[in-house]
Amino acid sequence: MSAEPGRSAEPGTSAEPGSGPHVLILGGTTEARRLAEALAQDSSYRVTTSLAGRVSAPVLPPGETRIGGFGGPAGLAGWLLAHGVTHVVDATHPFAERMSFNAAEAAALSGVPLLALRRPGWTPGPGDSWTFADSLAQAAELLPGLGGRAFLTTGRMGLHTFAHLTDTWFLVRSVDPPDGQVPPRLEVLLARGPFTLEDERALLARHRIDVLVTKDSGGSATAPKLTAAREAGIPVLVVRRPAVPQGVPEAATPSAVLRWLGGPARH
Incomplete structure (x- = not known):
């Protein structure tokens, strides 16, 4: 199914049978938007981006969007199963540590594969203080x-x-x-x-x-x-960045996420 730009994913709905992979992007970053843009161009994917709702007028990515919390790891796990999510990409801000830990626990509870899209941090160079x-x-x-x-x-x-x-x-x-x-x-x-x-x-x-x-x-x-x-x-x-969940595979770019989605885990 080809997702309609800006359409909201309503609670309680589920993925359409045979609609292909459903990717949930935990967003809020430039990389999350770029990933959503890339996936929206492939009709074999259904893509939903979840935003925390801390910005009053967020720039919505293409595909479906969901704004607000899930009610903790158990709530997120239930949402993944109810909506037929096949892959989760944690592309939240590097300092959104609570959501990253919730995502890791939800992935373990639901059995849905999780990948963290973490852009590299900054490093000082010559002349920096x-x-x-x-x-x-x-x-x-x-x-x-x-x-x-x-x-x-x-x-x-x-x-x-x-x-x-x-x-x-x-x-x-x-x-x-x-x-x-x-x-x-x-x-x-x-x-x-x-x-x-x-x-x-x-x-x-x-x-x-x-x-x-x-x-x-x-x-x-x-x-x-x-x-x-x-x-x-x-x-x-x-x-400095906070600690991240251990054991969660990571990618540094949206392109690397696309390679992961096209690998053996893809349904």
């Missing part, structure tokens, strides 16, 4: 010693972690406005990537940024800020 933190809380502890005007690109969900830093001025960039507890000296820039190197250079200079705070998200969409920081001699505070 990087300091690593194991968590947002540790980053908040280290930040005052690195600068007083911070470009904070760790996402709006964790802003409360930095709310006690009254002497630091923050520039925060996010798709949606932050809510909840935030730092007192804060300017919000609403924007959606990708961002160009020229834009990042201008932003750092315009706001007199002297430290960049980021998660090790990897990928190219937001990497230019790292180059701009290196060129400007600005230190970068990098939050």
